[in-house]
Amino acid sequence: MNWNQLTELSQLEAIKEESKQQPILILKHSTTCSISSTAKNRLERNWKQESVGDLKPYYLDLLKFRPISQEIASTFGVEHQSPQVLVIQNGECIYDASHFDISFAELAEKVA
Template identity: 60%
Template sequence: MLVQMNWNKLTSDTQLDTIKAESAKQPVLIFKHSTSCSISAMALSRMERNWNDQLGVKPYYLDLLANRPISNKIEHEFGVEHESPQVLLIRNGACVYDASHMGISFAGIQQAV
């Protein structure tokens, strides 16, 4: 049975403070997606097909074409150089895992949690 992933849209840099606060209670995933990139579309599809809410991670989706300045702020706030597509796992206000391009996998996120 396919589980629909419940993305939280990241549309404002002020949400980064919320993400940091939430990450003290549960891990938070940020998925940076370029809607014009086939590799990004494939990584997103793989993530959604393999996602399991039982992991206890709150997922955020960032549309890079619509919100590139937020990605720049993420790079500054968490010290992870921008790539696309890219995932960052935030715990206790810090990035504890990141991956990009074909390195993005649900299994990698599971191990990091």
């Protein structure tokens, strides 16, 4: 799994535009939370690129980049959670899940 790092607020506008060409996954991860680490590891273990087509994954360390995490919630109209995944397509969040509800199978189904 090849994560793209989300480290700048300006990337959110680029992600919205990019999502018009391909779906985008954003993982909001807390590096100090065991639940977040477990959810990230489960996602990485189950990742099969052929199951998600051209879904492009972005990783946000929300402790280092808290303002970006808050802007994600505002921009895409979701409640902040940690850990949390969002699927962005055509500039909008079409799916979000948090904690142990994060499921590769559900992600694959949303972008199929």
